[in-house]
Amino acid sequence: MTAEHKTNLAEKSYAVLTSLKTSVYLLLVLCVFFMLGTIFPQGTEYATYESSGGRFLFLVKTFGLLNIFNGSAFLAVSGLLLINLAFCCYENYFRVKGRRRKGYASLTSPDLVIALNSKPDKAQKIIERMFLSLGFREKPSSEKNVIVYEKGIYYRWLTWLYHAAIAACFAGFVLSGLYVKEGMLTLKKDTPAKIESSMMPETLGWMASPEPPSYTIVLDKFSTEYAEHPNLDMPGDKIARLKVASWQTPLSFDLSKEGIFPKDWFSKLRILENSSTATEKTIEVNDPLKYKGYTFYQVGYEQELELSVEGAKEKITVTAGRSVDIKELGVKLKFGTLRTGNLFQKDGTVRAIEPYVMAKIAPDKNAKNKKPESRKEEAPVKLVVSKASVIAGKKVTLTGYDESSMLSYRYDPGVPLLWFFGSLVFIIMTLRCLGSWQRARFSIRATDTGSVAEINVKCMGLFRSKASLVSNLDYVAKTRISE
């Protein structure tokens, strides 16, 4: 390969890497990856996918379609896009910086001509005063006898800046990918817990050390709040709905069903370092606890129920929200969520809920050949703490319960960088798209009666048009200029 060929190849590669078409093609390929990621359940084990009747097994296995976003193909295309973005930023930096070297279009066909009685020197000052009064500022001009005024931030700089900020956002993603640590923590009341290295997660960044933090975390209190929320008796079929719409029947509420809604749940947490309290906070969803780079989020709770059948001393422990076979009853019971805490009622008052859980006999799915009654849904039974209720002909008592708070924790050094550059992208992009930039170039020519100012204008931005700028300048010239 000759030196000339090498130069040509380098130039061609550079042209491809800085081309808009390349960006569009790369974005198109990324879109295909994104779409595949919403078709195949990401993060699912191949065996689980296969056993649950997943399709296209060969393709899924060959191309790793269950973990697309960590796959080499996706990372390679993302990397190419970043290179394309970086090269475009590099190329455009010099293009924007050197804009005035190339000069402008000639002033032979001005957008506006203002006739003045003054001599050229005075006329120039008058026009300059007009632009200054409109908020324009003078810019250096490379053309002889042409004066340039601008208003607003030069739009090409804004375009360049937000593209550069997008490229910088990638640094945040990379930091996240390299150093993130995250996992789940279930806390029981008054039982200190520590993030153990064994609990450090399957989701550990590529370069992150599995060194856990030295402090412990204690759950002092867990509480839930409910809002009264009666069930609307809304007809499901379309004809019944049309009857409501056509003034035949009104809507109503069904007050026989349980009508409460979980409003919020809170965990009062304390961080212990060297046996003393380092910090404490009551957290809830959307309001996490932050400590030494780690953030602890409220994600949910778990409830263990303690039951007794026919007053037996031996207690049965079950988890709320699940279906459990109760040998003593000979049936499978489906439990709802344990309701405990404060109830905010419709009339504005608040009352403490007497803890209870709804339980119902789960229909026997294997009873195809049995009588239809055995497949029927039973009405739910309310089990109140320390009060016996009858289920399947036997007395069942909710003797106690235990609540645990479920937290997720995360250490992610990429987040501050992402928020900073992400905010910049948004602000600069908004300025570029919605803000306005205006430029006026003019020259003064002497005439028999005085002089004329020949003005050329250029505008960018959604809310500023060339026509409106010209008409505005014309108006100002006619009404405000005094010679």
Next chain:
Amino acid sequence: MQIDELTLKTASLLTFEYRLYWIVALSYALSALIYLAHALSGSKKAASSAKGLLITAFILHVGLIAVRTYEVERAPFQTLYETLSWFAFTAVGTYLLVSRKWKDVHLPALFVTTLAAGACGYALLTRTPAAEPLSPPLQSYWFESHVILAFFSYAVFIVSSAIEISAAVASGFLKRGRQSFRGFEASAMHGFHATSYNLVLFGFPLLTFAIFSGAAWANEAWGRYWSWDPKETWSLITWTVFTMYLHSARVPGWSERVAPILNILGFVCMMMTFLGVNWLAKLLGIPSMHVYAV
């Protein structure tokens, strides 16, 4: 006041609101039918009647949104029943605003009114008007700004693609030698593409903010700014397609051939983000953290 009395009062208000919603939906549907008559016949009288009806329906819709806000005591866009109403409202509002400068161009309205009537009809026939309290993840200062800006971006994208679709239909007739078709003139086609481009330029920062605020919100609520959840991913697809559109509109030779196709594709992706992704997740059994929006 007893719970019976309170629920009776709420039920009366809900019944009124539900019926008003039907009136709005039927007005949009009727307006769409009259716009269709205009598209087929070219009747200017039909077009002005349809626009009059559309403005009336929009004013009623303002009332509907106000009643719903009063009823639920929060921003009225939590459930799908509410967001479909908000979706139709913002689309029609944006169309009425953009179309002020057009004299005889009504084809985009056919698309917008059909979509608005469809969204309202879907809400009324399949969703419940029950006023749901905000679930804990939704109780955030991001809620209003995230949803409002996302839906405003949707609204401008709808109008933008309505213009592109109408321009594509009109181009078909103009190629057969006609000078103009339903207000679209051969000499002014560039102007319609420019309006469409400007609308996307307006909506793009809004969509960017919606995605950015969604990530910030997810980081606070779930501890992860991005989880490749289907809804998140489709919003990113929509953003990417509109990025492709904005870039291709600047590529010589692509601006009037490739760009309009990408604009319409962006609209399809936007609809996938809003509605289709729930259906897709259900169909393929993929869990979504955005189930509260169903």
